[in-house]
Amino acid sequence: MLTLRGHHLICLHFFSGEGYDVLFIENLRDGIKRAESEEIEVVSGDDNICAKCSYLKGHKCMHDEKADGEIREMDDTALKLLNLSAGQRVKWQAVKERIPGIFHEWHNKYCDDCDWKQACEKSDLYREMKMR
Numbered sequence: 001m002l003t004l005r006g007h008h009l010i011c012l013h014f015f016s017g018e019g020y021d022v023l024f025i026e027n028l029r030d031g032i033k034r035a036e037s038e039e040i041e042v043v044s045g046d047d048n049i050c051a052k053c054s055y056l057k058g059h060k061c062m063h064d065e066k067a068d069g070e071i072r073e074m075d076d077t078a079l080k081l082l083n084l085s086a087g088q089r090v091k092w093q094a095v096k097e098r099i100p101g102i103f104h105e106w107h108n109k110y111c112d113d114c115d116w117k118q119a120c121e122k123s124d125l126y127r128e129m130k131m132r
């Protein structure tokens with residue numbers, strides 16, 4: 001079963017083909033494809049997307065020294081907004097349906113300072129959410 005952490009349950013909806021490297025991008029595409037057809041297990045900490053990230057070291061994000069704590073805080077916020085908790089099983093479509101209702105709060109809190117903002121802005125859904 002595909003595992004996804006909190007912030008991936010939101011941010012992956014806006015994937016536009018960009019990522020850290022080829023392996024990571026391929027895994028993102030595969031993860032999204034699987035999410036559309038499989039049940040998803042919500043997890044706390046690293047998930048199937050993190051598994052192919054070169055910054056993951058011993059279950060921690062080592063992108064920079066504060067990254068792991070910051071990302072875990074994002075996960076907690078994402079799960080609260082989506083009304084989910086680790087251990088639950090969800091369908092991608094059910095998560096997607098909750099995005100319009102939570103997008104503005106998420107965007108106001110995280111998107112302006114995010115390294116991936118320019119990539120997300122290439123996504124039709126992201127632009128649509130911003131205009132709502």
Ligand code: SF4
Nearest residue numbers: 011111114116117120
């Ligand atoms: S800009 Fe960053 S925080 Fe906002 S949806 Fe995209 S990846 Fe997530």
